[in-house]
Amino acid sequence: MRKRTTVKLLLLAAMLVLGGCAVLPENSNRNITTAYTSVSNPILDELYASAPRQGDDLSGFLLLDYGLDAFVARAVLAQVARRSIDTQYYMIHGDAVGSLFIDQLLQAANRGVRVRVLLDDINEGDRDFDIAIFDMHPNVEVRIFNPFGRNVGRLWQYVTGFGRQTRRAHNKSFTVDAKATILGGRNIGDEYFSHDPELDFQDLDVLAIGPVARETSDAFDMYWNHELSYPASVLFDEDIDKAEAERREEDFRKKINGLKRSPYLQRLKNSDLAVKMRSGKIHFEWGPGRVYVDPPDKLLNRVGDQSYQMFTDLLPYLRNAREEIVIFSPYFVPGKEGVAFLKNLREKGVRIKILTNSLSSTDVSIVHAGYSRYREDLLRAGVELWELNKTTSLEERKARREGRIGSSKSSLHAKAFVVDRKFVFIGSLNLDQRSVSQNTEIGVLFETPRLARKIVDEFDQNIEDAAFRLELKPDEYGQDRLYWHGLVNGNQTTLDHEPYTSFFKRLGIGLMKWLPIESQI
Numbered sequence: 001m002r003k004r005t006t007v008k009l010l011l012l013a014a015m016l017v018l019g020g021c022a023v024l025p026e027n028s029n030r031n032i033t034t035a036y037t038s039v040s041n042p043i044l045d046e047l048y049a050s051a052p053r054q055g056d057d058l059s060g061f062l063l064l065d066y067g068l069d070a071f072v073a074r075a076v077l078a079q080v081a082r083r084s085i086d087t088q089y090y091m092i093h094g095d096a097v098g099s100l101f102i103d104q105l106l107q108a109a110n111r112g113v114r115v116r117v118l119l120d121d122i123n124e125g126d127r128d129f130d131i132a133i134f135d136m137h138p139n140v141e142v143r144i145f146n147p148f149g150r151n152v153g154r155l156w157q158y159v160t161g162f163g164r165q166t167r168r169a170h171n172k173s174f175t176v177d178a179k180a181t182i183l184g185g186r187n188i189g190d191e192y193f194s195h196d197p198e199l200d201f202q203d204l205d206v207l208a209i210g211p212v213a214r215e216t217s218d219a220f221d222m223y224w225n226h227e228l229s230y231p232a233s234v235l236f237d238e239d240i241d242k243a244e245a246e247r248r249e250e251d252f253r254k255k256i257n258g259l260k261r262s263p264y265l266q267r268l269k270n271s272d273l274a275v276k277m278r279s280g281k282i283h284f285e286w287g288p289g290r291v292y293v294d295p296p297d298k299l300l301n302r303v304g305d306q307s308y309q310m311f312t313d314l315l316p317y318l319r320n321a322r323e324e325i326v327i328f329s330p331y332f333v334p335g336k337e338g339v340a341f342l343k344n345l346r347e348k349g350v351r352i353k354i355l356t357n358s359l360s361s362t363d364v365s366i367v368h369a370g371y372s373r374y375r376e377d378l379l380r381a382g383v384e385l386w387e388l389n390k391t392t393s394l395e396e397r398k399a400r401r402e403g404r405i406g407s408s409k410s411s412l413h414a415k416a417f418v419v420d421r422k423f424v425f426i427g428s429l430n431l432d433q434r435s436v437s438q439n440t441e442i443g444v445l446f447e448t449p450r451l452a453r454k455i456v457d458e459f460d461q462n463i464e465d466a467a468f469r470l471e472l473k474p475d476e477y478g479q480d481r482l483y484w485h486g487l488v489n490g491n492q493t494t495l496d497h498e499p500y501t502s503f504f505k506r507l508g509i510g511l512m513k514w515l516p517i518e519s520q521i
Helices: 003-021 042-049 067-080 096-110 127-133 154-160 211-222 244-259 263-270 272-279 296-302 309-320 333-347 365-372 375-380 435-436 451-467 505-511
Strands: 059-064 084-089 114-120 140-145 173-176 180-182 200-202 206-208 230-231 284-288 289-293 324-328 350-357 384-390 410-412 415-418 422-426 442-447 467-474 480-488 489-495
Touching: 042 206, 059 067, 059 173, 059 211, 059 451, 067 096, 067 173, 067 180, 067 206, 067 263, 067 272, 084 096, 084 211, 096 114, 096 140, 096 244, 096 263, 114 211, 127 140, 127 244, 140 505, 180 211, 180 422, 180 442, 206 211, 211 289, 211 442, 230 384, 263 272, 284 451, 289 309, 309 333, 309 415, 309 422, 309 442, 324 451, 333 350, 333 375, 350 451, 365 505, 375 384, 375 467, 375 480, 384 435, 415 451, 451 467, 451 480
Parallel strands: 084 114, 114 140, 200 410, 324 350, 350 384
Antiparallel strands: 059 206, 059 284, 084 173, 140 230, 173 180, 180 206, 289 442, 324 415, 384 467, 415 422, 422 442, 467 480, 480 489
């Protein structure tokens, strides 16, 4: 037995050593490239020049809250691009939406548009060959941010590189000719654009033109030229088999041909948004805006250093609220400091409404364990808590819209807040420690009262159908207890436990609440 134990320990030690020997190639010779900032783009220039705005320092904003339209906006921008497309994402899946997205980039590259794609390496390890083929196009360059070594397994790099490999670039942006950009919560994949039959993320992006697009380009360049940004051609050093590359390209074309009748391409042809974008007749709301972004050096410095946290710069907008704050955060873990911050605002008379995921709607249960620690304290402070109802999903909310696609589970993924029906923030930032302290994020804050009022009005009109309202009140024994008020099978119902969950799932969450993991979620 002792010998067997010794062998196991030696094997474990060997694996840890191997994990610690992850090797990355030399990256000092990467080319430094920057955004094209003096591009003539007739459609985008007309959109900006013909706008009824006062001052060249204002930007135009259009909400993209519907998955099909969010795809259409990206695709049309790719189609009207003249010189450059710069896009940074945490994930680009190889599913239907991901393939259609890549195809739009390839079509632009075939027209001579320079395409720069920056990906975090969280989900790309098994797709190196496909990425390398994509990167072979003469007008396409792909870079991988904070990559894992390719010489050892990822699991052990997570273990031995904890604190470095667990910190990721969560940024999401899509920018054309430094004139138009899309920022928000969406990665590129079926579930983010209403295509996944099992899961639909309720998400939010904003299309912006004007100065904030240039600011987003500057942010992209900062990441693109950073030492953690590795060209795919450097990172993937294996020779590409020509026959295998041709076979995969043929498979990709077959896949795209099979998607020609998809609702995405149908909507791209003739939807109201597509027609208006191509004709330069989109109605934007205009106002001052500013892009907030964590510097990429955040991943190289101490966790919690506020000088590298863009959230520090956003806090004054929340702190100076006078009447109302509405928060959308799928992963909401305020911590003790956050609870005290919100309690202080409530004592000043500020109304606070928060929409987050319920245990049944979240796709990351352990985050719910962190959030659930603070529900009672938030309710006692007078914060209004709402948790998404997973079954009040697409078929009910999108029945009013043409081209709907059904889903069996709805999950909140939008990351936004509105202050005093005046200021709006939309981006990749969750209000939890992972986003604030660990990962890098990007978003835009803009002052457009009409858009702000629209978001809050729609929240107020739809929230009782879309979510459960939480209440804390004494039970028959005088003990404070949580209750959930919301729709179940079309009827208003009050529950004394987490909706649509089993006893064992609730037990597991209860146990996870005691784990010292808050800094990681």
